[in-house]
Amino acid sequence: MTPLTGRFAPSPSGPLHFGSLVAGLASYCQAKSQQGNWLLRIEDVDTPRVVAGASDQILRDLEAFGFEWDGAVSYQSDRFEKYQHYLDKLLDQGDCYACECSRRTLREQGVPSGPLGQIYPGNCRLKQLALENHSIRLNTEHAQEIKFVDRVYGEFALNLPESVGDFVLKRVDSIYAYHLAVVLDDADGLMTEIVRGADLLDSTPRQIHLQRCLDLPTPSYAHLPVAVNANGQKLSKQTFAEPVADKPAVDLLVAALDFLGQQPHSPLRDASLDELWSWAIDRWRLDRVPRQRAIHWPTGNAVHYVPSKSDKMTD
Numbered sequence: 580m581t582p583l584t585g586r587f588a589p590s591p592s593g594p595l596h597f598g599s600l601v602a603g604l605a606s607y608c609q610a611k612s613q614q615g616n617w618l619l620r621i622e623d624v625d626t627p628r629v630v631a632g633a634s635d636q637i638l639r640d641l642e643a644f645g646f647e648w649d650g651a652v653s654y655q656s657d658r659f660e661k662y663q664h665y666l667d668k669l670l671d672q673g674d675c676y677a678c679e680c681s682r683r684t685l686r687e688q689g690v691p692s693g694p695l696g697q698i699y700p701g702n703c704r705l706k707q708l709a710l711e712n713h714s715i716r717l718n719t720e721h722a723q724e725i726k727f728v729d730r731v732y733g734e735f736a737l738n739l740p741e742s743v744g745d746f747v748l749k750r751v752d753s754i755y756a757y758h759l760a761v762v763l764d765d766a767d768g769l770m771t772e773i774v775r776g777a778d779l780l781d782s783t784p785r786q787i788h789l790q791r792c793l794d795l796p797t798p799s800y801a802h803l804p805v806a807v808n809a810n811g812q813k814l815s816k817q818t819f820a821e822p823v824a825d826k827p828a829v830d831l832l833v834a835a836l837d838f839l840g841q842q843p844h845s846p847l848r849d850a851s852l853d854e855l856w857s858w859a860i861d862r863w864r865l866d867r868v869p870r871q872r873a874i875h876w877p878t879g880n881a882v883h884y885v886p887s888k889s890d891k892m893t894d
Contacts, residue, residue, distance in 0.1 A: 583615030583771050587648075588761070590622045591633035595640045596820035597831065597876060598776070598806040598813065604835045605803050606774035607646060608863035618768055619648035624655040624662075624760040636824065644828045645852045653768070655760050662755045665763055665793060666715060666748060674792050675748060677708035678716045695781055699744035715749040717758075717789060725784035730801035731868050732777070737784035746785055762786050766795040777802040777872045778813060804869050806838065806876035814876060829855050838874065840867040 587603045589595065595603075610617040621637070623629050638652065669675040685697050692698065701720060722739040729735050737743070748759040765773065780802045790797050806814045814820035823831055829848060832855055836843040841862065847855055 582769075583610065583613050584618065584769055585610035585615060585772050585774055586618040586620055586765070586768060586770055587646075588620040588622045588764075588775075589637050590625070590628070591630060591637060592625075592628045593630055593633055594636050594822035594824055596814050596822055597835070598815065598820060600644070600823055600831060601806060601835045601838055602774070602776055602803060603641065603644075603646060604832060604859070605801075605839055605868070608859050609772065609774050609801065609865060611860045612863040615771075616649040617647075618650060618653070618770075619646075620653045620655070620764060620768070622655050622757075622760070624755050624757065626656065626754065640822075640824050644823070644832060645856050653764070655764065658760070658764065659755065661763060661767070662749075662759055666755075666759065669717065669748070669792060670710070670715070672792070673718075675715050675717055676704055677706075677710050677713040678703040678745075678747075679706075679708055679713050681751075693742055695743055697744070698742065699746065701745050704745070712751065714747050714751045716745040717748050717792070719743065719745050719788065722788045725787050727783060727787060727797070727800060729780065729783075730772075730799060730865055732780065732802060732870055735780060735783070737781065739784060739788060743785060748789075758782065758785055758789060762789045762793070762795065765798060766790070766793075770798045772799040772801065774801045774803065776805045776813075778805050780872070801865055801868075803839065804871045804874045807873045809875065811873070811875075813873070828852055832856075832859070838876065840869050842867070 585606045587606045589599055589603070607617050619641070621634050623634065666675065680699070680702055682697060685699070690697055690700060699716065701718070703716070704718060704720070719739040724736050724738045726734065726736040746758065748756050750756060783800055787797050808814060808818060808820070812818045829850060829852060833843045833847050836859055841859070841864065843858070847858060850858070
């Protein structure tokens with residue numbers, strides 16, 4: 580029997596922030612509350628966006644907050660040969676093709692856009708272009724509607740041809756796309772459940788379609804509300820979210836538990852890190868997670884960071 584396995588997969592485009600901590604905590608508690616494995620993967624496939632030193636800082640931050648992962652840390656940058664192998668398989672199956680279209684040329688041609696971006700209509704499906712110096716797209720012509728049951732949001736469906744069209748698996752600059760990398764990484768890691776932010780909810784049908792093309796298993800999915808700032812922007816490195824490094828771990832973990840609807844009680848703020856994790860894992864309930872796609876942080880009823888004595892200004 581395959582053991583229950585979850586994962587956390589931050590990208591090293593900058594340091595961990597509160598939104599990252601929420602996703603890490605939820606995936607950790609979901610796995611450990613069921614005596615499962617929790618793996619750590621650094622998603623550095625988009626090499627131009629990698630910030631020097633960010634991977635090591637992420638590992639230090641996770642250790643400082645008491646996370647303990649099973650096995651060695653994996654890095655997408657070590658797996659490019661694997662990605663190409665399966666991309667070649669898709670090409671041999673006729674599921675992929677080379678494409679010369681750019682976003683700019685598609686706009687000039689009047690290709691429509693939807694909530695998920697441009698809806699690629701398959702302009703290059705029959706052109707049989709050379710693979711070199713072109714992007715590679717996955718054909719979704721016959722995908723139709725992809726349905727799955729999310730463990731937080733319930734049944735979710737997306738018609739790929741109408742909402743997305745054929746999407747890119749390898750960019751023209753030879754960077755492997757997120758969808759290809761994450762599907763192969765999750766399959767190789769024997770992931771049984773994926774816990775991640777709701778900003779990826781719309782991406783899941785694309786990944787399920789790709790799993791089916793490659794005859795790979797589909798794990799269960801649970802998506803979490805994302806933390807957004809006062810302007811409604813997702814907390815991220817790009818929106819200058821404050822790093823969690825050197826902040827009191829217990830205070831921020833209690834805040835993350837509150838954000839996720841786990842109802843932490845006030846005495847937890849005086850608990851040790853080990854005591855807090857024991858409480859969080861023992862009492863973790865996925866059905867308490869709010870069903871909003873996004874929640875402002877900080878919120879009026881959240882348990883906020885309270886400075887420790889060493890952080891307070893002295894007279």
